[in-house]
Amino acid sequence: MADPPPLDPDRHALFLDFDGTLVGFADDPASVALDPAVALCLRDLASRLDGALGIVSGRRIADLDRFLDPLPFAAAGVHGLERRRRPDGAVEHLVGPDVLDPVRRRLAPALAKAPRLTLEDKGTALVLHYRTAPDLEAFAKAAMREAVADAPDLLVMEGEAIVEVHPAGMDKGRAVADFMAEPPFAARVPVYLGDDTTDEFALRWVREAGGVSVKVGAAPSVAEFRLENVAAVHRWLAARD
Template identity: 45%
Template structure:
């Protein structure tokens, strides 16, 4: 259920937990195309310091492929779930790949649409297809029609509606299932999860974190099940830096 956020959020009160961060719109501002986003100066260093503070209990959970996250955050390599959990690198560095339905027919449908119209971008990932229309918002209706046809041509997939993007992905994985898998492993196991995201695609992670007694944090405006909210990626950066510099982590029994 989508409800207004009702609690203040202070990450330094959750240093006994496990922190899961979305990337686009959460750690970085959205851009016209996925390859033009900018990582703020100093962010990589803050994430590295926070990962050390949390003794490794920090992971990125993104719709992007893992390789793109690594390139954006180089030289830092964190545990990452990419393509909404369809691929995942655990804390030990082992890669886990979920089985995915064939997208050949869906890909043909979407490629035809992109070739016929300027301003559309088809992002082809391992097991997923993302159709971006940020540069051609007037084509939203045609994109939705094409994605509906692509969905019908790819049994075992679901359609996600994001910010100026439609994405076809395996039905068996989502950001909530990715968090669940991390929490079965060291060093995340037994810790309360914090999930931070900005889009509808993050709601599965937010809901799962709160189901386990953790907290979900929504970045920016819009409906969300998250109990907490931050105004922008910059507001999150401030929280990350403060938590990384904190010298007094909250004890396991404290209530944020």
């Protein structure tokens, strides 16, 4: 898998995952920080791309805003269940948090039994973190499967030291497709960078659409191109033709 071609701000639309792509992972997800030089680079790119820069993440958009402030950007949060279609637009919520109330109740006994697990409640998604308790990986996955056993309208996804549930029918690929149908992304060529299994939906869509699909890290992928790590992403973003 080759290195990606240089970004062309005149014709590309750029979509970036956050964790594992723009920033490294941390035991405490709230403790990550974006390198100030990278923040400045993204602001410059957003301007050169005429606003066709989107952050596509499992994080809530409110959290992305805090990490990336004062960068203006379109965003898909919680794998697309939250949307900000333009950098200056309002945040839309495709579903409400009450849809996951039964799962919250069913997970409670498992969390009481394994207090080293951490439940992150995003409102429209629930995430069990086991990064600080890797020996509980199988327990966390089984607990989530049991919590959604009779809920076919919910989707369980596994990521980097997490297992997550959210309403079915949405993923990062669909979010990117929706963005590409509207300004400022329409009529541009999509470029997507992501590291996790949840990014494969977007990488596949972008590759099939004739765009530039870039896997970050060494894991198997449908992507056409690869960057080794977060530092390589930073270098690629800062490069000029």
